[in-house]
Amino acid sequence: MSPRGRPAGPSDARERILAAARAEFAAKGYDKASLRGIARVAEVDPSLVHHYFEGKEQVFVAAMRLPFDPADALPRILAGNPDGLGERVTRFFLGVWARPESREPFIALLSAATSSPAAAGMLREFVTGSLLARVAEASPIAGLPDRELRVEAAVAQLLGVALLRHVIGVEPIASAPEEDVVALIAPALQRHLSGE
Amino acid sequence: MSPRGRPAGPSDARERILAAARAEFAAKGYDKASLRGIARVAEVDPSLVHHYFEGKEQVFVAAMRLPFDPADALPRILAGNPDGLGERVTRFFLGVWARPESREPFIALLSAATSSPAAAGMLREFVTGSLLARVAEASPIAGLPDRELRVEAAVAQLLGVALLRHVIGVEPIASAPEEDVVALIAPALQRHLSGE
Numbered sequence: 228m229s230p231r232g233r234p235a236g237p238s239d240a241r242e243r244i245l246a247a248a249r250a251e252f253a254a255k256g257y258d259k260a261s262l263r264g265i266a267r268v269a270e271v272d273p274s275l276v277h278h279y280f281e282g283k284e285q286v287f288v289a290a291m292r293l294p295f296d297p298a299d300a301l302p303r304i305l306a307g308n309p310d311g312l313g314e315r316v317t318r319f320f321l322g323v324w325a326r327p328e329s330r331e332p333f334i335a336l337l338s339a340a341t342s343s344p345a346a347a348g349m350l351r352e353f354v355t356g357s358l359l360a361r362v363a364e365a366s367p368i369a370g371l372p373d374r375e376l377r378v379e380a381a382v383a384q385l386l387g388v389a390l391l392r393h394v395i396g397v398e399p400i401a402s403a404p405e406e407d408v409v410a411l412i413a414p415a416l417q418r419h420l421s422g423e
Numbered sequence: 424m425s426p427r428g429r430p431a432g433p434s435d436a437r438e439r440i441l442a443a444a445r446a447e448f449a450a451k452g453y454d455k456a457s458l459r460g461i462a463r464v465a466e467v468d469p470s471l472v473h474h475y476f477e478g479k480e481q482v483f484v485a486a487m488r489l490p491f492d493p494a495d496a497l498p499r500i501l502a503g504n505p506d507g508l509g510e511r512v513t514r515f516f517l518g519v520w521a522r523p524e525s526r527e528p529f530i531a532l533l534s535a536a537t538s539s540p541a542a543a544g545m546l547r548e549f550v551t552g553s554l555l556a557r558v559a560e561a562s563p564i565a566g567l568p569d570r571e572l573r574v575e576a577a578v579a580q581l582l583g584v585a586l587l588r589h590v591i592g593v594e595p596i597a598s599a600p601e602e603d604v605v606a607l608i609a610p611a612l613q614r615h616l617s618g619e
Contacts, residue, residue: 387582400576
């Protein structure tokens, strides 16, 4: 039995912030949505949003139930031996998509993007600001004039693999062991990301 | 002004066959749908289906309004100098996606596949039977043990580019000249398809 009336505990405030964030991101896109606007819709003080979340990126990750925070995961993947970058990125990405509970938010976002320009815009702004910018500034491609296109070619390769493997379910890639997919895809990623 | 009652001209029969085909493919999947079953739903003689269409593949292409028939396009692309295969495939694919009227049926299929297992199954069976099988048997990879995975890695690369360029609309790839995308993607396709 739940108590009558609107519960007012801290987890309720957090949930109201996330519901407001989903509405604001959907209505305004990622770039134009603001923490202040989200607080207003959630009817909470803006300081409470900052209490729960570091910034807009973290609100988006939580609101869309994304399984990792790019601000946290990407620096770890991008650090280390440049020769192993393609393999590290491939393994991280395949690992995220291997678990149903972590791939489902991405499939939901993609599904929305294929049918709604507003959802496509929201996804585009988040991918550009949170993902592409960070990877494009990473060694070993930071100095290349076409570094952004190269990162997008790598993202395209991974996104297509995820679609064939987990959404369309085309064999043999849908059932192939992760090691076989790494052997196939990591060299392609390495070439895109190393400027070869 | 259109005449009253159900028109019975030849173009009407063709349209009824296509409507029946869409219903049958959606209900049974690509492999289990049959020309005989489609004729039954359309209430036409099976010979009429064969009069309009060469086979099930061509009914599917017309019913889904796909802008090319793999049985016709693929042999042309796969023939010729093996060193130029990656570039020919990339140019053909980018050309199809460049025109809104030819990419929209693919986006609709993809959108359906991300939200409906039945639609995903239909797309999977068509892609496997019509596309992957033909390309995997083509030189120069026909003899390789991992030829099907290699074709899928190539399809994944192209599909991901199409998503970033035309569905999510991520810059700079969304506005990049076709030549820049060919320069970026054709070498990756060539490596996947040549077994390098």
